[in-house]
Amino acid sequence: MTSLRGTPLFLGVALLLALAVLASLSIGIRIINPFAASGTLDAILLHASRIPRTAVAVGVGAGLGLAGAILQTVTKNVLADPGLLGINAGAAFAVVVVLSLVDAPPSLAILGVVATAGALATGALAFALAGGTRTFEAQPLRLILSGGVLAIALGSLTQIVLLLQPGAFEASQVWLAGSFADRSVQMVTVYLVPSVILLLAGFALAPTLSVLLVGEVQSRSLGVDVGKLRIGAFAVAAGLCGMAVSLAGPVAFVGLIAPHFGRALVGQRLLPSFVLAAASGAILVLFADVAARRLVAPAELPVGIVIAMLGVPFYLILLRRRARL
Amino acid sequence: MIRPALAAVFTFAASASIACDGLEVTQETLVGGTICAPSEPQRIVTLDPYYSLLMAAELDLPVIGTALSGDSLPSQVEGVWDTDPELVGQMTSPDLEAILALKPDLIIGDAYSQAEIMEQLSEIAPTALVDTADWKTYLRTVASVAGADSTADEKLAAYQTAVAETAAALPEGATVSFLRIVPGGFQVYVAGPSAYAPMAVLTELGIERPPFETVSDDTVLKRPTMEGLLELQGDVMIYTIGGAHHDGDAKALEDEVTSNPIWQALPSVKAGRAYRVEPTHWMGFGGLDSAYEIIADIRDIYGLPE
Amino acid sequence: MTTLNITPQTGWSPDRKALTVSLTLTAALLAMALASLCFGLTTMPPADIWATLMGDPPDVNSDRILTLRWHRLIVGIGVGICLALSGAILQAILRNPLVEPGVIGLNSGAALAAAFVLVLTTGAISNASLATAAILGATTAVALVTALAWSPGNLQPMRLILAGIAVASLAGALLTAAMLAGSPQRLPRLLVWLSGDLNGVSAKDAHLVWIALAGALPLVAFVARRLDIAMLDPVSGAGLGHRQRIITYALLGLAAALAGIATAVCGIVVFVGLVAPHLARRLTGPMNRRVLPAAALIGALIVSSADLFGRTIDPPTQLPAGLICGLIGAPFFFLLMRRHHG
Numbered sequence: 001m002t003s004l005r006g007t008p009l010f011l012g013v014a015l016l017l018a019l020a021v022l023a024s025l026s027i028g029i030r031i032i033n034p035f036a037a038s039g040t041l042d043a044i045l046l047h048a049s050r051i052p053r054t055a056v057a058v059g060v061g062a063g064l065g066l067a068g069a070i071l072q073t074v075t076k077n078v079l080a081d082p083g084l085l086g087i088n089a090g091a092a093f094a095v096v097v098v099l100s101l102v103d104a105p106p107s108l109a110i111l112g113v114v115a116t117a118g119a120l121a122t123g124a125l126a127f128a129l130a131g132g133t134r135t136f137e138a139q140p141l142r143l144i145l146s147g148g149v150l151a152i153a154l155g156s157l158t159q160i161v162l163l164l165q166p167g168a169f170e171a172s173q174v175w176l177a178g179s180f181a182d183r184s185v186q187m188v189t190v191y192l193v194p195s196v197i198l199l200l201a202g203f204a205l206a207p208t209l210s211v212l213l214v215g216e217v218q219s220r221s222l223g224v225d226v227g228k229l230r231i232g233a234f235a236v237a238a239g240l241c242g243m244a245v246s247l248a249g250p251v252a253f254v255g256l257i258a259p260h261f262g263r264a265l266v267g268q269r270l271l272p273s274f275v276l277a278a279a280s281g282a283i284l285v286l287f288a289d290v291a292a293r294r295l296v297a298p299a300e301l302p303v304g305i306v307i308a309m310l311g312v313p314f315y316l317i318l319l320r321r322r323a324r325l
Numbered sequence: 326m327i328r329p330a331l332a333a334v335f336t337f338a339a340s341a342s343i344a345c346d347g348l349e350v351t352q353e354t355l356v357g358g359t360i361c362a363p364s365e366p367q368r369i370v371t372l373d374p375y376y377s378l379l380m381a382a383e384l385d386l387p388v389i390g391t392a393l394s395g396d397s398l399p400s401q402v403e404g405v406w407d408t409d410p411e412l413v414g415q416m417t418s419p420d421l422e423a424i425l426a427l428k429p430d431l432i433i434g435d436a437y438s439q440a441e442i443m444e445q446l447s448e449i450a451p452t453a454l455v456d457t458a459d460w461k462t463y464l465r466t467v468a469s470v471a472g473a474d475s476t477a478d479e480k481l482a483a484y485q486t487a488v489a490e491t492a493a494a495l496p497e498g499a500t501v502s503f504l505r506i507v508p509g510g511f512q513v514y515v516a517g518p519s520a521y522a523p524m525a526v527l528t529e530l531g532i533e534r535p536p537f538e539t540v541s542d543d544t545v546l547k548r549p550t551m552e553g554l555l556e557l558q559g560d561v562m563i564y565t566i567g568g569a570h571h572d573g574d575a576k577a578l579e580d581e582v583t584s585n586p587i588w589q590a591l592p593s594v595k596a597g598r599a600y601r602v603e604p605t606h607w608m609g610f611g612g613l614d615s616a617y618e619i620i621a622d623i624r625d626i627y628g629l630p631e
Numbered sequence: 632m633t634t635l636n637i638t639p640q641t642g643w644s645p646d647r648k649a650l651t652v653s654l655t656l657t658a659a660l661l662a663m664a665l666a667s668l669c670f671g672l673t674t675m676p677p678a679d680i681w682a683t684l685m686g687d688p689p690d691v692n693s694d695r696i697l698t699l700r701w702h703r704l705i706v707g708i709g710v711g712i713c714l715a716l717s718g719a720i721l722q723a724i725l726r727n728p729l730v731e732p733g734v735i736g737l738n739s740g741a742a743l744a745a746a747f748v749l750v751l752t753t754g755a756i757s758n759a760s761l762a763t764a765a766i767l768g769a770t771t772a773v774a775l776v777t778a779l780a781w782s783p784g785n786l787q788p789m790r791l792i793l794a795g796i797a798v799a800s801l802a803g804a805l806l807t808a809a810m811l812a813g814s815p816q817r818l819p820r821l822l823v824w825l826s827g828d829l830n831g832v833s834a835k836d837a838h839l840v841w842i843a844l845a846g847a848l849p850l851v852a853f854v855a856r857r858l859d860i861a862m863l864d865p866v867s868g869a870g871l872g873h874r875q876r877i878i879t880y881a882l883l884g885l886a887a888a889l890a891g892i893a894t895a896v897c898g899i900v901v902f903v904g905l906v907a908p909h910l911a912r913r914l915t916g917p918m919n920r921r922v923l924p925a926a927a928l929i930g931a932l933i934v935s936s937a938d939l940f941g942r943t944i945d946p947p948t949q950l951p952a953g954l955i956c957g958l959i960g961a962p963f964f965f966l967l968m969r970r971h972h973g
Contacts, residue, residue, distance in 0.1 A: 029552050041590065048586045049552050078793075104573025105508045105566065107581045129965050145729060149964050152902050156957030159826050160950055163417055166394045167570035169822070170815065174510030174548070177807045181550040182509070184581055249509065253800045298537065298553050302811055305804035312797045316779055356755040394819075413947050417819045418830045420947035421699055422672040425692045436755035438819045442831035444758075445699070456755050458816075519814070543753065545814040 006272060009265060013279050020286035024054040027290050029298045049181075052188040056180045057289050058282045059195045060244040060251060065258030065281020066202040067240040069274050072259050073209050074233045075144055081256040082241040085147035088250035089154040090122025091115035091242075092176055096158050100168035109187045111175060112246040119245050123238040126150045143234070177302040178249040180289050191247060198239045199278065205233050206271040213268060253307055254281050257315045284311060347451075354466045356436045356443060356454035362470045363430045363451070369471065370424055370450075372434025373416040374399050377455070379611030380464050381433060382406075383480065384473045390427045392416040392434075395570060401611055421445050433467055458545075460522040464612060480613055491620050492531040494629050500533045502559030502593060505608065506566045506575075506582055511554065512546045519543040522610040526619045535559050551587050561626060562593035565602050569609025600626050649921035652914045656928035660708070663932060667704040667939045668697065672946045703942075706832040707935040707952060709840035710893040711903055715930025716851055716923060717890035718904030719911065723858045723919050724882050725788040731905035732890035735795045735883070738901070739802035740772020741765040741894045742825055746806050749821045750813030761824065762839075762895040769891040772798055777883065786879045827900035827953015829938045836896045843892040847885065854882060855920040900953035902960045903930045909964070933960055 025034040028050065036042035064082060071080040082088065098114045099105065106114075130146040162169040211224045244251060262277035288306040295301055345361030352358070370390040371377040378391045382405045390411040391398070398409060411427055414420040416438055424432070429450045436456030439446070446452040453470040457463050461481060468477035503524065505512040514521045516528050517540035527534070537547070537556035549556065566575040579601070582588055593599050602622050606615035624631065669675055675683075675696065683693045714732065721730045732738060744764040749756055780787065780794040810818060857878055890904060911926035933956055940959060941950035 029555075044586045044590055045552060049550075078789075099508070102571075102573065104571045104575035105506075105578050106575075107577035108509050109581070110577065111508050146965065148729065149902075149906070149961050152905070152957045153961035156826075156901070156954040159822070160954050160958075163822060163826065163951070163954075164396070164415065164948070165570075166819070167568045169818070170568050171507050173507075173811065175508055177811055179509060181552075184585070252803065256796065256800075293550075298549065298556055299547055300550055300553070302804070302808050305808045308801045308804035312801050315797050316794065414949050417823045418828055418949040418951065420672060420942070420949055421831065422696055423947035425695055425699075426672065435816075437817045440755040441758055441761075441820060441823070441828075443755075444833055445831055448695070454755060458814075543814075545816075548811060 006266070010272075010275075013276060013283075017279055017283055017286075020283050020290075021054055021058065023290050024057060024286045025050045028293045047185070052183050052185050053180050053289070054286070055188050055192075056183050056247050057285045059191065060180065060248045061254055061258075061282035061285030062199060062278040063195065063240040063244045063281075064251060064255040064285075065262075066199060066274060066278040067237040067244070068255030068257075068281075069259035069262055069277035070202055070205065070209070070233050070237040070240075071255075073212065073270065074230050074237075077144060078260070080144055081252075082237070082244075083151065083250075083252055083255070085143070085238065085241070086122045086126045086150035086154060087119045087147075087238065087241040088245055088252070089151035089158070090125075091119040091245040092172075092250055093122075093154045093158045093161075094118025095175060096161050096168050096172050099171045100161050100165035105171050108175075108183065109190075112187065115249070116242045116246040119242040120238060122150060122154065123147075123234075123241070127234065175249045178251040178304050180248050180285075180303060181300070183247060187247075191243060195243050198236060198243060201236050202240060202278075203271065203274055205229075205236060206274045209233060210270045213270070251285070251307065252304060253311050254285060257311050258284065260315065348470075348472055350453075350470050352466050352469060354455055354457040354462055355470070356440060356456055360451050360453050360470060362453065362472070364472060366431040366471050368427065368429045369431045369433060370413060370427055370429040371410075372413075372419055372432065372439050372446075372454075375435075375609070375611060376460065376463050377433045377435060377467065378402060378410075379614075380467050381471070383464070383612045383614065384468055384471065384476050386467075386471050386473060390424065390429065392419040399609075399611065401614060421449070425449055431471065433470065458519040458543075460525065460610065460612065460616075484613055484616060487617065487620060488526075488529050491624060491629065492529070495531060495623070495627055498533065499531075499561070499627070500535055500559040501527060501561045501563055502535060502538060502557035503527070504554070504557060504562065504564040505604075506564060506578060507568075508578060511549055511551075513538055513549060513557065514546045515540045515544055517541060517544060519545055521545055522615070523607050523619050526616050527623070530620070530623060532623070551582075551585060554587060554591065557591060557593075559593055560596070560598060562591065562599040563602055563607075563622075563626070564599065565604045565607050567604055567608075569604050569606075571604060645916050645918070645921065649915045649925065653924050653928065656925060656932065660928055660932050660935070663935050663939070664704055664708075667707075667935055668700050670939060670943050671696065671700055702832050702834060702837050703829045703938055704935060705837050706840055706896060707829050707938045708931040709837070709844055710829075710897055710900060711907070711930035711932065711934030712844060712927045713840065713847075713889040713893040713930075714900060714903040714934070715907035715911075715926040716847070717886040717893075718930075719908035719919065719923055719926040720851070720854075720858065720882050720886040720889075721904070722908050724786070724879050724886075725792060727788060727792060728909065729905075730792065731901075732886065733799060733901070733904070734792055735887060736772035736776040736798040736802065737769045737887060737890050738894065738899050739799040739806070740775075741769040741891070742899055743802045743806050743809070744768025744771075745824055745898070746809040746813075746821055749824065750809050750817050756820075758833075758836075765895045765898075766891050769887070769894060772802060773883075773887045773891075777880075786876065786883070791883075823951060824898040825953075826951035827898045827956070828949070828951035829897050830942070830949045830951075832897060840892055840896050843888070847889055850885060851923060854878070854885070855923050858882065858919040858923075898951075898953060900934065900956055902956045903933050906960050906964050907933060 022034060026032055032042040032045055034046065036046060067082050072078055094114050094117055095111055126143060126147040130143040208229055258281035259277045261280040262273035265276050266272040284307065288310050289303050292301040292303045292306045347361055347363045349359065349361050367387055369381060369386050369388045371381055371388055372392045374391060374393050379401055381388050382402045388406065388410045390413050392413050392415060394416045413423040432446050432450050432452040434454050436454045439454055443452060443454060455463050455466045465477050468474050503514055514524050515538045516524050516534045535558040566579055588594060606618040668680055669677065679689050679693065680697060682689055683697050688694050717732045721732065722728055744767055745761055748761060748764040776791065776795045776798050780790040782790060893900065907930040908922060908926045910929050911922045915921040915925045934952055937955035937959055938952035941952050941955040944950060
């Protein structure tokens with residue numbers, strides 16, 4: 001990041017992020033002034049809807065982008081996606097089971113806690129089933145495979161519950177589509193500190209993880225405990241994904257493609273590439289969310305579809321430009 | 326215009342009729358157009374626990390088996406028959422072996438969920454899959470295949486009288502917004518050609534809906550966000566939480582919504598005219614009983630005598 | 632590539648071992664077939680089955696029950712074979728063990744088309760229309776993925792996988808949107824279709840899947856050896872040149888067709904295409920001419936046993952086979968992974 005080429009790049013990204021935040025604050029069914037005086041309808045909308053919504057989008061976008069970057073580095077596989085660890089499937093399963101058991105739908109905040117529990121339990125289970133610490137040190141790809149299989153199994157279980165308890169389907173359909181809207185200010189406040197800590201922890205991992213890129217044997221000779229490092233990295237990534245799914249429900253694709261942006265812009269230098277992965281995740285998600293609000297206003301599109309529609313073309317351009325990703 | 330075109334391409338062609346020694350019923354609202362039903366069915370199996378089962382119960386039809394949605398019979402049919410109907414599995418995938426074992430003489434289901442197994446069902450017994458969004462048409466179609474037209478006519482006439490009575494008593498130009506709250510989202514059931522039954526009842530009562538809640542296409546529901554709720558400009562807000570299978574109070578979810586300043590900025594809420602109703606009939610509509618319950622709720626909200 | 636040390640050391644020649652594996656799997660499949668005919672809501676002992684076949688049914692419904700079970704059985708076996716072979720071929724040509732038919736956009740394309748037809752139209756939808764839509768959707772998605780990943784040289788596996796993921800994500804998002812936009816009343820059938828249900832399959836479905844297999848199986852047998860060459864080809868783009876490229880694309884088409892037929896007949900069945908080839912490799916070693924038959928048998932076993940399990944676990948509730956595949960397959964997968972690792 002010390003290179004001269006780096007500074008304008010990061011300034012540009014910061015500017016884009018600021019622009020995205022501003023857009024998210026002011027554009028919706030109504031266009032509002034983000035600096036409206038209190039007491040007006042604009043101010044009510046800003047505080048009760050736009051600010052928490054923007055905060056959730058930034059946190060989830062950055063968290064998933066960073067988690068994806070960490071996982072792709074640790075597993076040395078550009079296909080590694082938080083979804084493949086079974087985390088989203090675990091969260092969805094937990095939420096659907098709870099919704100099928102309760103006699104009244106719980107609040108969004110409670111569903112968030114349920115989702116995190118499901119996500120983290122599944123991540124841990126995938127880790128254990130893949131052979132635990134020893135195997136993970138040697139064969140990180142195995143984790144992806146067992147996470148994938150676990151995701152399929154949990155997805156099947158979820159669908160069975162939904163088929164047998166149609167009430168759970170109605171109640172969970174919106175949550176399962178993923179959204180940043182209508183999270184309460186209180187809920188967002190609770191998540192603020194842990195999210196920041198997790199993001200910082202992820203960035204802090206970068207210099208050490210760089211060692212992995214030079215190869216395992218060399219890293220050992222540099223005095224790095226590769227196994228512990230991988231486990232620490234996995235824990236941080238799982239934490240970030242758990243936070244994201246708790247706030248917004250399952251959001252696909254961001255964790256997969258944001259790291260590609262990072263790598264495309266700065267290559268294999270990990271810290272700048274992690275920062276860019278987080279920033280581009282946030283920017284992608286913010287713009288997608290703004291578009292989701294406007295395209296069919298006063299209705300909204302599910303944000304996942306806009307993320308995919310914005311993300312896929314970029315992704316394909318990257319794919320064509322780089323012979324090997 | 327794409328929907329009717331697609332529908333024409335993808336729906337069943339009407340099958341040619343063959344000689345029928347029972348009751349030949351031709352209805353546009355039946356999949357296949359025409360079925361040859363027994364003139365007095367004795368052993369009916371229904372394939373969904375909603376309209377088919379509940380309306381069969383209202384028409385006093387002999388139902389010996391039914392598919393479920395969830396794990397128990399709807400409370401409305403408790404005690405309707407001397408013996409409860411046998412269960413033949415979930416409505417999404419009824420067990421053909423179980424239906425065979427019951428030796429039914431008529432099978433009634435809905436066009437959307439059971440079209441997949443229409444062929445096998447028809448080999449077991451005459452099968453009426455009803456294809457309409459309008460609940461009264463559904464009731465009449467079920468009645469016509471089971472030879473219960475007169476019962477249906479009688480009951481619907483009584484219902485129309487009740488509707489006219491309440492409609493006359495309601496204030497002129499009453500506008501109502503209707504909202505369902507689910508975790509993480511809202512559903513607004515609209516008034517229109519394919520309206521969900523309770524909304525059709527509101528329309529019959531002469532109740533108007535704000536522009537956002539009125540459509541001319543086949544939309545059944547809209548899913549606004551909290552900001553979109555500002556479009557719900559009815560003088561009265563009727564809201565429900567969860568679905569027909571929920572009987573808890575959902576206080577936390579309700580508070581999450583009603584404590585939001587945007588909710589409190591709604592005209593109906595400001596005027597103290599937001600009413601919570603039970604989802605049992607509003608979200609689990611099953612025919613005449615449900616329609617009467619909805620009318621009773623409306624009379625209650627507008628302070629009319631019971 | 633030669634001897635990945637994942638097979639137990641027995642001292643047998645690999646071919647003899649593969650033959651033993653195939654015979655064992657065939658025996659298991661036959662046993663499963665008999666069980667599928669015997670068990671259901673009512674148990675029909677083999678003697679009754681025999682009597683029914685001989686035209687002397689013990690109950691008026693015996694004949695019909697047997698027909699229902701027979702159709703489910705042979706469609707399940709056919710679907711399992713299709714999906715397993717498709718997965719095995721794809722894993723070989725794309726050289727990635729995480730690949731399954733869904734990766735090239737097949738499932739998501741089919742699912743999106745099915746959702747479009749089921750949720751966004753009016754009226755009842757026939758099975759034939761649904762199958763046609765599914766095949767059209769799957770073909771479009773696979774064509775799109777291939778076009779996006781197209782490169783002048785040989786087929787580049789990683790590009791295809793990445794393009795596949797992009798298309799699958801987009802189709803998945805559109806599917807969610809369609810489900811939210813459609814009338815709730817119309818969703819149950821879509822949910823069942825997405826779950827891979829064998830309840831209600833008919834003679835037509837059985838004909839479709841087995842006629843397709845009759846065409847495909849000789850082709851697969853013919854290409855099995857070429858597939859090993861394709862895998863040994865060390866650098867993509869180099870190697871065996873133009874001819875090899877045509878063969879690779881033809882194999883891609885074959886894999887897509889196999890999975891497409893299976894999907895058209897009974898909806899989305901996950902897991903089999905991913906896991907059956909893995910299990911087969913663990914039993915027979917890496918060479919495709921040995922992997923393919925074993926994978927096909929394992930696929931058939933998984934789907935038919937999933938269906939039997941799904942309809943007998945809690946009768947009269949019918950749990951869709953596609954979902955049970957994921958449930959009963961996963962423990963097996965972990966067990967094998969563990970055994971051969973430790």
